[in-house]
Each structure stands twice: as C-alpha cells, then as structure tokens.
Amino acid sequence: MREWREAGNKFGLLSLYQRFEHLVLIILTALIAIIVAAAVWSLSLKVLFGLVLSGTLDPSDYAVFQAVFGMIFTVIIALEFKKSLLVGAERLDTVVQIRSVVMIALLAICRKVIILDLNETDAPHLVAFAAIIMALGVVYWLVRDRDRRQEPV
Known part of the structure; x- marks a missing residue:
C-alpha cells in the first residue's frame, strides 16, 4: 500500500506530458503482457499437443527445432520489449533506452538466424x-560502456 502512495506522489510531480507518457507505457505494458501470455499459451499447446502427444517431436528434425525455437525467441523478444517499457516508466529522463532497443534488435536478428x-x-x-x-x-x-562511466560512484 505504501508503494502505491509513493507512486501516486511521484506521478503528481510529473508534467502533463510525462503523465501522458507514463499512461501510454502502462497501457502498452498491459497489452504486451496479454500478448506474451497468449503466445506462451499457444506455444505450450503446440508443443504439448502438436508435438509431444502426437509423437512428432523429433529434436533432431531441424524444421521442428527451427519452429519451436523461433516461437520461443518471439516470446523472449516480447518480454524484453515489455521490460524496456517498464524500465522507461521508472525513469524520468527518457522513455526508451538505447541499450534496450539494441538488445531487442540483437534478439530479433538471432531469432532470424536460428530459423534461417x-x-x-x-x-x-x-x-x-x-x-x-x-x-x-x-x-x-559502446552504450553499455558509456552508461557505466555515467553512473555515480
């Protein structure tokens, strides 16, 4: 309960645009959480019923490997995106951190290489x-190195 009061007090100190940003981030975070939950549910059903129970789960089959890990990486990318939004909501200076964007891009490229x-x-x-x-x-x-140098000692 104390955390809610503190969050309300901090929210009251924000400018109108910062309040707008935070509300948008909360809505986007909720939407992404719903998408992640649906994706995990769908992935679970596909792996459990589509592969395991049907007996077609062959880990040495590259096409199955590509499909399953492609779906897993999609969920991981969505989680990283949600995390970057939450971190942005806690900071007052910028919404999205460059490091998060680069990490999401790296994950997306790695996913593409895996399913290639x-x-x-x-x-x-x-x-x-x-x-x-x-x-x-x-x-x-470079961004991580810059962030380390800017941290207070």
Whole structure:
C-alpha cells in the first residue's frame, strides 16, 4: 500500500506530458503482457499437443527445432520489449533506452538466424547477418560502456 502512495506522489510531480507518457507505457505494458501470455499459451499447446502427444517431436528434425525455437525467441523478444517499457516508466529522463532497443534488435536478428534455412540462404545474406550482429554488438558495448562511466560512484 505504501508503494502505491509513493507512486501516486511521484506521478503528481510529473508534467502533463510525462503523465501522458507514463499512461501510454502502462497501457502498452498491459497489452504486451496479454500478448506474451497468449503466445506462451499457444506455444505450450503446440508443443504439448502438436508435438509431444502426437509423437512428432523429433529434436533432431531441424524444421521442428527451427519452429519451436523461433516461437520461443518471439516470446523472449516480447518480454524484453515489455521490460524496456517498464524500465522507461521508472525513469524520468527518457522513455526508451538505447541499450534496450539494441538488445531487442540483437534478439530479433538471432531469432532470424536460428530459423534461417541454410540450404535456401546464399552467402551474401549470411555475411549481411554477421555484419548486422557485429555492428549491433559494438553499439551495445559502446552504450553499455558509456552508461557505466555515467553512473555515480
């Protein structure tokens, strides 16, 4: 109960636009939570009934591996997005942190690489994915390093 009062007091100190941002973040967080819950439910049903009980779950089958891990990564990306919104709601300076955006982009590219059919993908596309992953990794490292230097000692 004390946390609600403190949150209400902090909310009262915000400007009109900051209040608007926080309300939008709360709505988006709730919507993403609903989507994540539905995705986990759907994934559970597909894995349990579609693969396990039907006897078609063959971990050595690359297509099954791609499909299951693609769905799992989709849920992880949504969770990371929700987390970035919650972190943004707690901060007063900016809504979305660059580090979170880069992390979500890295997760999305990793998901794409996991579900990629290597027999259908040519070398230039693989090099492009590698370059994107390296560039995002460097940006993440630079932003993280900058954030560490700005933290109070």
